[in-house]
Amino acid sequence: MLKLAGILCILTGCIGWGGSKIREEQRRVQHLRELIRIMKRIQGEICYGKHTLPEICFILSEYSDLPYRLYFMKIYEQTNLRSGACLTQIWMQQMTQCLTDIPLQREEKDILINLPRNLGISEETRQSESIGQSMDLLVRRCRQAEDDYAGKAKMIFSVSLLTGVFITILLL
């Protein structure tokens, strides 16, 4: 009876671990979609609204999902203090914190973190185009992640189940 309970625990644990990995992949796709939405909004606000970066942060603090909105608000508040601190640094610091626990790959995070570094172009259309390039990369990553998701989910589930079975056999 105890052995049976142990086997069930191991299998459940392994499948649970697999499930969490699958959910992580799912979240990655969701976050990539949200990042694309944010980048599109930034592009629009630059190109049509001609808003400055602090204004864009304020708009995004109302428009974007959690946790992004909190950090956009923080950036806006910090720039409003008029302490003279470099906006690029404030942005990078806040975005690094924001993306710490988000299941995105380093390159994907860097697109958002390093965004102000690409904002030195003194012409809104060109500026918008340069953001468009970053967005294209995100779109490609997102499509790839969406395409791979079903296959990856199956694989992770199988691996986790097999791991559970393997551990059970080892322990018996």
Place this chain on the structure above:
Amino acid sequence: MQQEEVLYMFPESMRSRWKNAAKQADKLQEIRLRVNVPASVLVDNREWFVDKEGNMMDMPPHGADNKPEELELILQHLCQYSIYAFADEIRQGFLTIQGGHRVGLSGQVILEGDNRIRNLKYIRYLNIRMAHEMKGVSDPVLLYLYNEHGYVRNTLLISPPGCGKTTMLRDIIRNISDGTKYGKGMNVSVVDERSEIAGSYLGIAQNDVGIRTDVLDGCPKKEGMMMLIRAMAPQVLAVDELGNEEDIQALRMASGCGCKLIATVHGSSLREIRSKKYMRNVMEDRLFERYLVLTRKNGRCEIEGIYDGEGTRCLN
């Protein structure tokens, strides 16, 4: 003006250098930053150089030259790290920043095919002109700007650069808008092509232009005047710096719509204005009922005279 307002113009790393200049915020007129030479300030019509520690001195200090990257950092800071948002203004060679202060820019021009300025690059010369609101400067002339029924007369302010033309215009707008003992408050619309009158920042007028004033910021005068007449139904329309025949045509149309006009033009006397081709007909047709001429004497801005539509002096 507050000390902080001067310091806010600079990034954190440079603020200690500008503390002394900021202490004289009320008298500070200009901050000039040029590449490879020391920074200078104009305080109460006197030029001072500023060294790296922020000391102000008569002679250019050694080792205090502005580096290109310092100027770029200041520009980035002034543009809130969003230069693209100020592209149109940069193209015209200036920026308006919070507080209504103007930053003149110079560098290398990028031209388009038809010799139009497309952009400025290598911006290496900045001239920060501090906005000083001077409420009440127009009080002595208001009597001449209203007729006996309390309506505003079409008025043209004539002044050489730097004699307080825009300051006077702003105060006249404020007075007309709020109402004076000579006439009740009226709806005033302002076409602020270069953001000098209202000093709008993020769409909000930084200078007091009165409670019944609507501001159209950054719009060319010709388009702006017609737009405001159609949209805001102003009783008085104010514009700064008439400069060509198109502006005059738009003024005539506005006048034909029943609006009273307050405008400014560069010049030192009525005679000089008459000699300008685009202004001659305006004067002959007596579009304006009052001419207010400003001048500079002994470093001070003064009213040289007020003239009626025929050019007869009303005030000496």
